[in-house]
Amino acid sequence: MSTWYAMNVVLVQTTLTTLLLALSIQVPLRFGVFSFAGVGAFGIGGYGSAIAMVHLGWSTWPAVAFGAVVAGLVVFLLGLVVQRLTGLYMGMATIAFTLIVSVLAVNGGDLTGGAMGLYGALGEISVLQILLVVLLVVALLHLTELGGMGRRVDAVRDDPELANALGVDVVRYRQFSFLVSGLIGGLAGAITTLLRSTITPAEVNFHLVILALTAIVVGGSRSWVGALIGAVIFVWLPTWIGFLAEWERVAYGVIVAVAAIYLPLGVLGVAKDLWHRFRTREERARVAALAKES
Amino acid sequence: MNRGRMRTNVLAGLAVAAVFTTAACGGNDGGDNGGASGDNGDGGIAETITIAQVQDQTGPVSYAGVGAKEGAELAIEEINEEGFLGDGVTIEMEELDTGGEIERAASEMNKAMADPNVSAIIGPTQSQQAATVAPLVGRGEVPTVFTQAGSEGVVVNDWTFRATPPMESYYEPALDYLEEQGAETVSVLYNATFPTFALLGEDDVPAMAEERGLEVVQSLAVQMTTQDFAGQSQQIARENPDAVVMLLIAPQSVTAMKQLGTAGYEGQVSATSVQAAGNIAAAGDAANGLIYPVPYSTAMEAEGSVAFTEAFEEKFGKDANPYNADGYDAMWWIARAIEASGDSSREGIREGLEQVASEGYSGAMGDVTFEGNDARVPGALVRWEDGAETLVQ
Amino acid sequence: MQDVLNATTLGSIYLLFALGMALVWGTIGILNFAHGATFMFAAFIGHLVTARVELPLLGVIAVAVLVGALISVLTQLLAFQPILKRAKNRHAAELRILIAGIGVAAIPLAIAQRQTRSTPFGLRSSYSPQVYEVFGLRITTTAIIIIVLGLVIGIGMTLWLRRSRHGLALRALGVDAETSAGMGVNRTTLAFGTMAVAGGLAGLAGALLTLQLGAIAPETGDQLIIKAFAIIVLGGLGSMAGTVIGAYVLAGAETLVLVMNWGTWVDAVSFGLIFLILLARPQGLLGRKEVRRT
Numbered sequence: 003m004s005t006w007y008a009m010n011v012v013l014v015q016t017t018l019t020t021l022l023l024a025l026s027i028q029v030p031l032r033f034g035v036f037s038f039a040g041v042g043a044f045g046i047g048g049y050g051s052a053i054a055m056v057h058l059g060w061s062t063w064p065a066v067a068f069g070a071v072v073a074g075l076v077v078f079l080l081g082l083v084v085q086r087l088t089g090l091y092m093g094m095a096t097i098a099f100t101l102i103v104s105v106l107a108v109n110g111g112d113l114t115g116g117a118m119g120l121y122g123a124l125g126e127i128s129v130l131q132i133l134l135v136v137l138l139v140v141a142l143l144h145l146t147e148l149g150g151m152g153r154r155v156d157a158v159r160d161d162p163e164l165a166n167a168l169g170v171d172v173v174r175y176r177q178f179s180f181l182v183s184g185l186i187g188g189l190a191g192a193i194t195t196l197l198r199s200t201i202t203p204a205e206v207n208f209h210l211v212i213l214a215l216t217a218i219v220v221g222g223s224r225s226w227v228g229a230l231i232g233a234v235i236f237v238w239l240p241t242w243i244g245f246l247a248e249w250e251r252v253a254y255g256v257i258v259a260v261a262a263i264y265l266p267l268g269v270l271g272v273a274k275d276l277w278h279r280f281r282t283r284e285e286r287a288r289v290a291a292l293a294k295e296s
Numbered sequence: 297m298n299r300g301r302m303r304t305n306v307l308a309g310l311a312v313a314a315v316f317t318t319a320a321c322g323g324n325d326g327g328d329n330g331g332a333s334g335d336n337g338d339g340g341i342a343e344t345i346t347i348a349q350v351q352d353q354t355g356p357v358s359y360a361g362v363g364a365k366e367g368a369e370l371a372i373e374e375i376n377e378e379g380f381l382g383d384g385v386t387i388e389m390e391e392l393d394t395g396g397e398i399e400r401a402a403s404e405m406n407k408a409m410a411d412p413n414v415s416a417i418i419g420p421t422q423s424q425q426a427a428t429v430a431p432l433v434g435r436g437e438v439p440t441v442f443t444q445a446g447s448e449g450v451v452v453n454d455w456t457f458r459a460t461p462p463m464e465s466y467y468e469p470a471l472d473y474l475e476e477q478g479a480e481t482v483s484v485l486y487n488a489t490f491p492t493f494a495l496l497g498e499d500d501v502p503a504m505a506e507e508r509g510l511e512v513v514q515s516l517a518v519q520m521t522t523q524d525f526a527g528q529s530q531q532i533a534r535e536n537p538d539a540v541v542m543l544l545i546a547p548q549s550v551t552a553m554k555q556l557g558t559a560g561y562e563g564q565v566s567a568t569s570v571q572a573a574g575n576i577a578a579a580g581d582a583a584n585g586l587i588y589p590v591p592y593s594t595a596m597e598a599e600g601s602v603a604f605t606e607a608f609e610e611k612f613g614k615d616a617n618p619y620n621a622d623g624y625d626a627m628w629w630i631a632r633a634i635e636a637s638g639d640s641s642r643e644g645i646r647e648g649l650e651q652v653a654s655e656g657y658s659g660a661m662g663d664v665t666f667e668g669n670d671a672r673v674p675g676a677l678v679r680w681e682d683g684a685e686t687l688v689q
Numbered sequence: 690m691q692d693v694l695n696a697t698t699l700g701s702i703y704l705l706f707a708l709g710m711a712l713v714w715g716t717i718g719i720l721n722f723a724h725g726a727t728f729m730f731a732a733f734i735g736h737l738v739t740a741r742v743e744l745p746l747l748g749v750i751a752v753a754v755l756v757g758a759l760i761s762v763l764t765q766l767l768a769f770q771p772i773l774k775r776a777k778n779r780h781a782a783e784l785r786i787l788i789a790g791i792g793v794a795a796i797p798l799a800i801a802q803r804q805t806r807s808t809p810f811g812l813r814s815s816y817s818p819q820v821y822e823v824f825g826l827r828i829t830t831t832a833i834i835i836i837v838l839g840l841v842i843g844i845g846m847t848l849w850l851r852r853s854r855h856g857l858a859l860r861a862l863g864v865d866a867e868t869s870a871g872m873g874v875n876r877t878t879l880a881f882g883t884m885a886v887a888g889g890l891a892g893l894a895g896a897l898l899t900l901q902l903g904a905i906a907p908e909t910g911d912q913l914i915i916k917a918f919a920i921i922v923l924g925g926l927g928s929m930a931g932t933v934i935g936a937y938v939l940a941g942a943e944t945l946v947l948v949m950n951w952g953t954w955v956d957a958v959s960f961g962l963i964f965l966i967l968l969a970r971p972q973g974l975l976g977r978k979e980v981r982r983t
Contacts, residue, residue, distance in 0.1 A: 251355070263785070488952060
């Protein structure tokens with residue numbers, strides 16, 4: 003166990019940070035907002051924490067908190083500005099925001115280290131600590147999936163008019179989703195950066211958007227469990243299909259496409275389906291038996 | 297139905313938590329193991345020495361990783377055949393693919409470090425990957441020789457070494473040549489989002505030009521995503537400097553060379569070693585006369601270079617490129633290190649690498665000297681003419 | 690003046706690339722993220738063919754157009770069609786189509802990267818571009834071809850969609866697929882036809898761009914995808930005329946930044962502009978009011 007763990011500790015860390023990144027995109031999606039600002043928040047959080055550490059000499063966790071809070075605030079303000087946009091227009095505006103963050107980092111001079119990025123921001127972060135942070139985030143998000151709150155969120159996504167009629171303040175809910183997305187994305191960026199000690203502008207790009215989105219859609223877009231499944235799949239996939247060597251990337255493409263085609267609700271949907279069948283197998287058997295008798 | 301869902305979710309969460317916490321507890325002993333290594337522990341050379349090559353085997357920069365792999369394979373063949381480390385001692389190489397991604401580089405490096413059989417690592421070629429793993433190898437205490445990875449933050453501790461010189465350390469001959477040719481004005485066209493070129497274009501080239509009395513009349517920055525250079529080419533043609541220093545990635549260079557010609561610019565263009573390995577070939581005739589300094593070229597005449605060029609041609613049936621030379625020199629450096637310290641453990645190799653570095657060696661890149669753990673080479677200035685490199689005298 | 694000409698050339702390059710994507714999105718409602726890979730792979734096959742036989746300009750273009758159309762039709766057959774068949778409604782299919790496109794795109798990219806090791810590749814042709822100098826303006830034959838074709842196809846397609854019966858059928862699909870199917874529009878055939886045309890356009894763009902730029906790399910398609918997406922959204926989803934205008938607006942903005950020699954700010958300025966335009970016009974420049982696509 004311990005050799006296995008020592009060899010794969012980075013993958014475990016990456017799974018957790020990827021989960022946070024995926025959640026930062028998934029949260030607004032669950033509120034019916036097609037926003038990719040979470041990836042921009044990832045950049046802001048990463049740079050924020052690295053700047054706090056390198057330039058201000060802060061210690062690890064205050065730096066992480068600083069990055070996350072700044073990212074949360076910026077994305078919240080962005081949310082106020084773009085709240086009129088819908089659908090892909092919202093998607094484009096938030097992608098533009100993300101790319102602008104990257105350009106600002108390139109041109110930030112000594113503060114951001116320009117194209118070279120910032121080096122030497124090595125934090126003291128253990129896997130257990132990341133796990134606690136992730137559990138906290140997930141626990142809070144889990145509350146928004148339950149009971150009345152869960153139904154209100156579903157209504158805000160699927161039928162905003164109805165939600166309004168029921169007295170749910172749709173605009174307020176969606177603004178809130180920006181704040182949460184920014185905070186979580188910022189956390190993901192800050193932790194990732196301090197784990198690997200560097201951040202460069204090239205990382206905050208469209209590919210990160212694609213990674214997060216793919217993880218959610220393949221895993222399951224309605225619940226944090228789906229994001230977790232997606233994060234596990236895409237972080238560990240290279241390990242599982244590494245034997246394909248140079249054909250690995252082709253296989254990756256095929257897997258993503260097949261998942262999109264055949265798993266409408268993601269892997270989570272399939273899992274729930276199987277679970278449901280498993281739980282109802284006795285009942286179904288009884289019904290079948292009854293049907294036979296009659 | 298809602299209750300059922302909630303239960304599964306909580307269960308899944310608990311299961312995950314349990315796995316990770318147990319894992320985290322076991323982790324502390326795992327980390328310490330990293331230090332002890334080598335097959336038979338205290339001193340001595342093991343029968344089989346495993347070197348991990350953790351570089352891009354796939355993805356957009358695979359040419360550097362695959363190139364280094366070929367060079368290293370040739371080196372291993374030579375080392376094993378001539379019994380360089382003693383009778384029956386063989387070096388084996390294990391390739392781990394970083395796939396062009398930082399996270400994967402960190403993860404694969406970690407795997408290599410945690411494997412007690414791995415004695416040393418040839419580390420990532422991309423600066424950002426290398427800078428990320430550099431502190432890790434310091435912690436894990438595994439000697440790591442990087443190739444390429446020319447930025448700062450790579451050679452940062454006792455366990456990090458670099459076999460490829462950073463580009464700015466061998467760029468001077470290009471400006472010497474421009475000065476000799478009587479150039480007085482120069483334009484700089486550079487990719488400002490590519491770390492190495494940003495550094496060269498903003499600081500080093502202007503400084504080198506000033507030392508030689510060359511005036512930088514234009515400095516045009518572009519981004520990674522810039523694809524069309526018609527505008528920049530015409531700006532340069534209008535300014536008509538005596539020479540252009542072009543610091544662009546491979547596809548950009550092809551387009552810029554073609555469009556500079558179209559725009560009517562006829563001065564001397566000086567590029568970078570990115571153009572080596574046939575990367576400029578697609579520009580056809582437009583690239584004729586282009587000069588660029590390289591750490592290695594098939595045209596080089598130093599003894600070590602010639603031997604490498606011939607051996608490579610024989611083994612692979614094609615011309616060697618600088619990436620091949622990287623891998624070859626890196627692997628030989630490690631072999632020399634083991635021989636020097638007489639110890640194939642991780643600590644032994646580290647000491648050996650330092651010792652070899654203090655003496656320098658003659659390799660594919662000619663006579664290699666060192667600044668600390670960082671290689672410096674004489675380099676060569678080559679000219680691209682009809683699909684082949686010739687030395688500029 | 691020269692700068693205006695350059696901006697026009699650049700805009701026409703973007704336009705040629707974006708047209709196919711815009712056509713498919715505006716009519717059959719598919720946002721094809723494999724368009725960039727189709728473009729690249731068509732040029733790549735052209736490269737492989739011309740490395741063996743030297744072809745005239747039209748020959749090169751014919752090869753690329755055919756390959757592009759073929760890939761596009763295969764994508765539709767193997768990925769998009771099954772998704773649309775299984776999805777309950779278009780909204781549910783939208784995200785999955787996006788992800789399927791991303792998955793499909795990874796396959797040709799991986800193959801081309803493996804074959805070329807990401808070195809740039811060009812096209813060999815008996816055609817060699819001439820440089821003309823008129824009133825002090827320099828322009829190559831390739832640039833003229835690109836500008837003329839971009840404008841002719843762009844405007845032609847706009848008019849065709851507006852005036853012809855097929856165009857009407859296609860636009861009807863874009864507005865309400867079920868009703869139009871009920872009124873005798875054969876959705877499947879039209880979808881395949883549209884995808885083939887779009888793929889052909891991707892191939893055309895691939896051949897012409899490779900000739901104009903001298904060479905492209907396997908990753909070039911990825912970089913253009915995000916710009917094309919920006920152009921289509923900027924113009925207004927579903928509006929071909931908007932796409933034409935969007936392409937020139939983006940190219941104009943980028944050229945302006947270059948003329949001012951703020952090279953590293955290009956993305957910030959162009960995407961900042963898109964951001965601002967979207968704030969002022971949430972449906973893009975010429976977009977129709979969204980029926981409901983949140």
